[in-house]
Amino acid sequence: MIAVIDYGVGNLFSLVSSLRYLGLDAEVTGDAEKIGAADRIILPGVGAFADAMAKLRQTGLDEVVTGQAEAGKPLLGICLGMQVLFDTSLEYGEHRGLGLIPGRVAPILDDLSPADRAALKIPHMGWNRLEIVRDCPLLRYSRTGDYVYYVHSYYARDCADSVAAVSEYGIPITGAVVRGNVMGTQFHPEKSGETGLRILKAFSEIGG
Template sequence: MIAIIDYGVGNLFSLSSSLTYLGLDNKITSSAEDILSADRIILPGVGAFSDAVQKLRDTGLIDTIRQQTAAGKPLLGICLGMQLLFDKSYEYGEHDGLGLVPGRVCPIADDLTRPLKVPHIGWNALHFPKPDPLFKYVREGDCVYYVHSFYAKDCTENTIATSEYDITITGAVRSGSVYGTQFHPEKSGEVGLNILRAFSEL
């Protein structure tokens, strides 16, 4: 069973529907017992980092998440859920993340060299600096759907996918059994479904 963590942030229904379409048992939950009994964990998220991390703290699940990932249980953070995995975010101030992946989350606009629209919204191609089983059903140049104004930096060693938007955007990261995708697999058509399928096989 895949536990989708419900902490009041994120489009949980579309994610659950995608997993169900793939025939994957899943449950939207805020229960530590469900997370402990799950085979895999997904941490979704949309909105502002500070609000999301506080809501996650309020659930009392952070220690459970850390314990389960330390034991090797696969976790996938999606969009803001990926950003929460990092050490810090500089979205409207400085905020501590979960510290599961080294790096920091910074504004895209500060690093652009030409006037592109922010947020970065829409389809963009994936590039793979190193092979990873999360992308075993995906090809170089396949496109996924992004919606974000902040991106992960100082995480090259853990970066497993990138996209170009004037600058190199961190598309996906991995640290041990902890994965994150800045894009939304559940909104990325067949490519996204293939990524979720691969996650279920880790």
């Protein structure tokens, strides 16, 4: 079973629909026992980093997620759920994350050239091309040139050892990260058509 963690950050309907379309057993839950009994965990999320971390801590799910990941269970963070896997975020101040992947989350705008700041819209929203930079189980059914769907204004940086795929948007945007059993996608697989379904299918086979 795949536990989709519900901590009050985001609409989980499309993600669960995608998993069930693939014939996968998925349950939305914030229950520590059910998360512990699951074969794999997905941590979704939309919104602000600090709010997400506050909700994880208030529910004790920060320790649940960290403990399960450190025990070797496959964990996939999506969008904001990926960002909270990192050490820190600079979104509206500096905030501590779960620390499962070394690196930090920073504003895209700060790293763009003056010309790109004028030409590119923030948030980075819509379809963009993936460039796979490292082979990993999460992307076993994906290839460079596949398109995925993004909605974000902040991105993971200083994490070169974990980057598996990027998308160009003035700078290389971290699209997917993998560090052992801990994985993340900045884009939304559940909104990325067949490409996203292939990524979710690959995740369902990791550790199985």
